[in-house]
Amino acid sequence: xxxxxxxxxxxxxxxxxxxxxxxxxxxxxxxxxxxxxxxxxxxxxxxxxxxxxxxxxxxxxxxxxxxxxxxxxxxxxxxxxxxxxxxxxxxxxxxxxxxxxxxxxxxxxxxxxxxxxxxxxxxxxxxxxxxxxxxxxxxxxxxxxxxxxxxxxxxxxxxxxxxxxxxxxxxxxxxxxxxxxxxxxxxxxxxxxxxxxxxxxxxxxxxxxxxxxxxxxxxxxxxxxxxxxxxxxxxxxxxxxxxxxxxxxxxxxxxxxxxxxxxxxxxxxxxxxxxxxxxxxxxxxxxxxxxxxxxxxxxxxxxxxxxxxxxxxxxxxxxxxxxxxxxxxxxxxxxxxxxxxxxxxxxxxxxxxxxxxxxxxxxxxxxxxxxxxxxxxxxxxxxxxxxxxxxxxxxxxxxxxxxxxxxxxxxxxxxxxxxxxxxxxxxxxxxxxxxxxxxxxxxxxxxxxxxxxxxxxxxxxxxxxxxxxxxxxxxxxxxxxxxxxxxxxxxxxxxxxxxxxxxxxxxxxxxxxxxxxxxxxxxxxxxxxxxxxxxxxxxxxxxxxxxxxxxxxxxxxxxxxxxxxxxxxxxxxxxxxxxxxxxxxxxxxxxxxxxxxxxxxxxxxxxxxxxxxxxxx
Amino acid sequence: xxxxxxxxxxxxxxxxxxxxxxxxxxxxxxxxxxxxxxxxxxxxxxxxxxxxxxxxxxxxxxxxxxxxxxxxxxxxxxxxxxxxxxxxxxxxxxxxxxxxxxxxxxxxxxxxxxxxxxxxxxxxxxxxxxxxxxxxxxxxxxxxxxxxxxxxxxxxxxxxxxxxxxxxxxxxxxxxxxxxxxxxxxxxxx
Ligand SMILES: Cc1ncc(C[n+]2csc(CCOP(=O)(O)OP(=O)(O)O)c2C)c(N)n1
Numbered sequence: 001x002x003x004x005x006x007x008x009x010x011x012x013x014x015x016x017x018x019x020x021x022x023x024x025x026x027x028x029x030x031x032x033x034x035x036x037x038x039x040x041x042x043x044x045x046x047x048x049x050x051x052x053x054x055x056x057x058x059x060x061x062x063x064x065x066x067x068x069x070x071x072x073x074x075x076x077x078x079x080x081x082x083x084x085x086x087x088x089x090x091x092x093x094x095x096x097x098x099x100x101x102x103x104x105x106x107x108x109x110x111x112x113x114x115x116x117x118x119x120x121x122x123x124x125x126x127x128x129x130x131x132x133x134x135x136x137x138x139x140x141x142x143x144x145x146x147x148x149x150x151x152x153x154x155x156x157x158x159x160x161x162x163x164x165x166x167x168x169x170x171x172x173x174x175x176x177x178x179x180x181x182x183x184x185x186x187x188x189x190x191x192x193x194x195x196x197x198x199x200x201x202x203x204x205x206x207x208x209x210x211x212x213x214x215x216x217x218x219x220x221x222x223x224x225x226x227x228x229x230x231x232x233x234x235x236x237x238x239x240x241x242x243x244x245x246x247x248x249x250x251x252x253x254x255x256x257x258x259x260x261x262x263x264x265x266x267x268x269x270x271x272x273x274x275x276x277x278x279x280x281x282x283x284x285x286x287x288x289x290x291x292x293x294x295x296x297x298x299x300x301x302x303x304x305x306x307x308x309x310x311x312x313x314x315x316x317x318x319x320x321x322x323x324x325x326x327x328x329x330x331x332x333x334x335x336x337x338x339x340x341x342x343x344x345x346x347x348x349x350x351x352x353x354x355x356x357x358x359x360x361x362x363x364x365x366x367x368x369x370x371x372x373x374x375x376x377x378x379x380x381x382x383x384x385x386x387x388x389x390x391x392x393x394x395x396x397x398x399x400x401x402x403x404x405x406x407x408x409x410x411x412x413x414x415x416x417x418x419x420x421x422x423x424x425x426x427x428x429x430x431x432x433x434x435x436x437x438x439x440x441x442x443x444x445x446x447x448x449x450x451x452x453x454x455x456x457x458x459x460x461x462x463x464x465x466x467x468x469x470x471x472x473x474x475x476x477x478x479x480x481x482x483x484x485x486x487x488x489x490x491x492x493x494x495x496x497x498x499x500x501x502x503x504x505x506x507x508x509x510x511x512x513x514x515x516x517x518x519x520x521x522x523x524x525x526x527x528x529x530x531x532x533x534x535x536x537x538x539x540x541x542x543x544x545x546x547x548x549x550x551x552x553x554x555x556x557x558x559x560x561x562x563x564x565x566x567x568x569x570x571x572x573x574x575x576x577x578x579x580x581x582x583x584x585x586x587x588x589x590x591x592x593x594x595x596x597x598x599x600x601x602x603x604x605x606x607x608x609x610x611x612x613x614x615x616x617x
Numbered sequence: 618x619x620x621x622x623x624x625x626x627x628x629x630x631x632x633x634x635x636x637x638x639x640x641x642x643x644x645x646x647x648x649x650x651x652x653x654x655x656x657x658x659x660x661x662x663x664x665x666x667x668x669x670x671x672x673x674x675x676x677x678x679x680x681x682x683x684x685x686x687x688x689x690x691x692x693x694x695x696x697x698x699x700x701x702x703x704x705x706x707x708x709x710x711x712x713x714x715x716x717x718x719x720x721x722x723x724x725x726x727x728x729x730x731x732x733x734x735x736x737x738x739x740x741x742x743x744x745x746x747x748x749x750x751x752x753x754x755x756x757x758x759x760x761x762x763x764x765x766x767x768x769x770x771x772x773x774x775x776x777x778x779x780x781x782x783x784x785x786x787x788x789x790x791x792x793x794x795x796x797x798x799x800x801x802x803x804x805x806x807x
Contacts, residue, residue, distance in 0.1 A: 009644060011637070011640050011641045011644040011652075013654075036656055036657030037656060037657065039656075118655060118656075118657060141675070142651075142675060171653060171677045171678055174654045174655065174656050175651055175652060175653045175677040176636075176637065176640050176650070176652035176654065177649075177650060177651050177677075178644045178648075178650050246676075249676040249677065250675075252675045252676070253674060253675050253676040256673065257619070329678060330676075330678065331680040332679050332680045332683065333679075333680030333681060333683075334680070335676075350680065350682040352682070352704075353681035353702075354681055354700070356699060356700040357700035360696060360697060360699060360700060360733075361697075363696070363725060364693050364697045364725070365716075365719065365723065365724060366717065366719075367627065367662075367664040367694070367717040368717070369628065369661035370662045370663075403661065406661065409719070410719065410720055411720050478657070478661075479657070480656075577721075580718060580719075582662060582718045596756050
C-alpha cells in the first residue's frame with residue numbers, strides 16, 4: 001500500500017503518510033531512533049527499503065541518526081532523520097550546527113512532539129528549536145498535508161540550502177486519514193563527499209561568517225514563505241484566526257460546527273517559523289482581534305505579538321494561556337469555545353457530559369499499563385526486591401525509560417527516579433557517591449546503548465558503588481520491538497554483529513560483570529546480592545545483565561512455554577500480591593492461571609510458598 | 618455531516634485493527650476519514666480509546682458528548698468513556714469485565730456497570746463476544762465478533778459486504794477463515 005500508484009486514495013497513518021512523502025521526494029537515506037509518536041516512519045520505510053533502494057537505519061541514538069542524515073546531505077543525498085521530541089534534545093548539538101552550515105542534499109528532521117504526554121516524560125514544544133537554530137519549521141495539519149508538505153520540503157531545503165524542522169504531534173502521527181498518493185520520484189545521485197571546509201568545519205573563523213549568512217537566510221525566508229502554497233488566507237471578517245499546523249484542523253471543524261465557516265478571516269500556517277511576513281501583514285489589515293490556534297506552547301502567539309509590536313499595530317491576540325489551555329492536547333470543544341468567545345456567539349457547554357465524566361471516574365478503577373505476562377522485567381524486579389529484603393535494606397533504585405519504567409507501579413515500586421534515557425546510571429552513580437551507599441540502577445538494553453554507556457564509564461571513573469542492572473530483552477520493546485546493536489539485526493532485517501553489554505561493561509572498566517536469566521529467580525537474587533555486597537565492599541560499580549527475550553517477541557517466534565498447573569491453592573495470595581502477573585487470576589479466593597494469557601515462563605512456580613503452582617509435565 | 622464513533626477497550630484486544638478495518642471501509646466508500654489511535658505506553662494492557670470521525674471532518678480529537686456510538690471490547694472501558702456519547706447515543710459492548718492488574722483493586726459488579734451504562738445512554742447492546750470467540754478459536758477475534766454486531770445494527774454508513782471486504786484487506790490471510798466466522802456469529806448475536 002505504501003508503494004501504491006499515483007492517484008490512489010489510501011487510508012494512511014500520519015507516519016505512513018510521512019514515509020510515503022519521503023518516498024515520493026526520492027529520499028536516499030532515512031535514519032532514526034525509535035520513540036513514540038515517531039516510530040512508524042522508519043518502521044514503514046524499513047519494510048520497503050530494499051525494494052526502492054533507500055538506505056534505512058535504526059541508529060544507536062538520535063544524535064547519531066541526525067549525524068547519519070547530515071552526512072548523507074554532505075554527500076549530496078536527500079536525507080530524513082526522525083525522532084520523538086525529546087530525541088531532539090539528544091541530537092540538539094548536531095542540529096544547532098546544521099543551522100550554521102546549511103545543507104547540500106535536502107535534509108528534513110522530523111520531530112514528533114507528544115502534547116498530552118501519551119508516551120513521554122514531558123510536553124516540550126520543539127518549535128523553539130527552530131528559533132534557536134534558525135532552521136525553518138514546517139507543520140502539517142493532516143495526513144495528506146503531511147505527505148505533500150514533506151515532499152515539498154525537500155525542494156525547499158535544496159533551493160535555500162537549509163535543513164527543515166518538520167514538527168508533527170501525536171494526532172498527526174497516529175491519525176489515519178484518507179490520502180491521495182502522488183508520483184514517486186527517483187532521483188539518481190551518487191554519494192560524493194565534497195571538500196568544503198569553510199562550510200563543514202565549524203571553527204570560529206568559519207562560524208562567524210556562517211552566522212551572518214544564516215541570519216540573512218531566515219530573513220529572506222519570511223518573504224519566500226509568504227507565497228508558499230501551504231500558507232494561505234481564507235474567509236472574510238473582522239475577526240481573525242491564525243491556525244498553525246494541526247490547529248487548522250480544529251479551527252475548520254470548530255468554525256463549521258458553529259456555522260461560522262467563511263465568516264472569519266483565517267491565516268492558515270504550515271510554516272510556524274519564520275512567520276510569512278507579507279501574508280501576515282495582509283491578514284492583519286482587516287482584523288480587529290486575533291485568536292491563535294496551535295498545538296503545544298503559545299509559540300506562534302508569541303511570534304505574532306512580537307511582530308505586531310514591531311509593526312506598531314495594536315490588536316488584541318488570544319490563544320494558549322487565556323482562551324485555550326497551555327497544558328495537554330487541543331480538543332474540538334476547547335477550540336469551539338475559544339472561537340465562540342472571540343466572535344461573541346453562544347456555545348452550549350457540554351456540562352452534563354463533563355459531570356458524567358467526573359462521576360464515572362469515581363466509580364471505574366483506573367487501568368495503568370502493566371508489564372505483559374511472561375515479561376522478564378517482572379521477574380527481575382521481583383528478584384531486586386527480594387535481594388533487598390534478604391539484605392534487610394531498601395536500597396534506592398534509579399529508574400530509566402522503557403517498559404521497565406512500569407516497575408514504578410505496585411507491587412514493585414522500584415523506580416525511584418525516571419528522568420530521561422540513560423539517567424539511571426548517571427544519577428545512580430552520583431547518588432551512590434554522595435551518600436556513600438550502594439544504589440541500584442535499572443536500565444533497558446536499548447537505553448544502555450543509547451545513553452547509558454558514558455554514565456557507566458563515569459561511574460567507574462568516580463568509583464561509585466553502583467549496581468547497574470541491565471534488563472536485556474533483546475529489543476527496543478516499548479516502542480514496538482525495533483532492533484538495536486545488541487539484537488544482531490539491522491532495521492531492514494540484515495544480520496549484524498551482536499555488541500554485547502557484558503563486553504562493553506568490561507571495556508568501560510567494570511570488574512564485576514555477571515549475566516543471569518531472570519526466569520531463574522534463585523540465581524538472579526543471589527547475583528544481585530553478590531553485586532550489592534561487592535559494590536559496598538570494593539566501592540566500585542558492578543553490572544548485572546538480566547538477559548531474556550521479550551515475551552511478546554518470544555511468543556511470536558513460537559517460544560511459549562506450557563502454563564503451570566495449580567493444585568491445592570491455599571489462597572495466601574503471595575503470588576498475586578508480590579508478582580502480579582496478569583495471568584494469575586483469583587476465583588473464589590483461589591488462584592488460577594488464565595491459560596489464554598499465560599506465557600509459560602514458570603516464574604510463579606518459584607514464588608508460591610506452598611509449591612501449589614507447579615510446572616506442567 | 619460530521620460523525621464520531623468511539624472504540625474503547627484494553628490494550629492488546631485488537632482495537633486498532635478494528636478501527637483500521639472501519640476506517641478503510643469508509644475511505645473505500647469515498648468518505649473523508651480521521652481515525653485517531655493511541656500507540657506506545659497504553660498498548661501495554663492499559664485503557665485504550667480510539668476515535669473514528671467521518672464526513673466533513675478534519676480534526677481527529679472530538680470532545681464530550683459528540684459521539685453517536687460507543688463500541689467497546691470490555692465493560693469497564695466502555696463505562697469509562699460514556700461521557701463522549703451524545704444524548705441518546707448507542708452503546709455496543711463485549712459483556713466481559715477484565716479487572717485492572719492492580720493488587721487489591723475493587724471493581725463494580727456487572728449488574729452495577731450495566732445499570733450505570735443504561736442510566737446514561739439511549740440503548741445498550743451487550744454481546745458475549747469473548748464467549749463466542751473462545752468457542753471459535755483465539756480470544757483475539759472478539760473484536761471481529763463485535764464488528765459483526767456493529768454491521769447488523771447499521772450504525773455505520775457501511776453494508777455488511779463493505780465491512781467484510783475491508784476485513785479481507787486488513788487481516789492476514791491465514792486468520793481470515795476464523796474471522797469470517799466470528800463476524801457472522803457477531804452479526805447473529807444481536
Ligand atoms: C531520547 C529519547 N529517545 C527515545 C525515547 C523513546 N523511548 C521510550 S522507552 C524506549 C525504549 C527503551 O528500550 P529498552 O531500554 O530496551 O527497554 P524495553 O522497553 O525494551 O524494556 C524508547 C526508545 C525517549 N523516551 N527518549
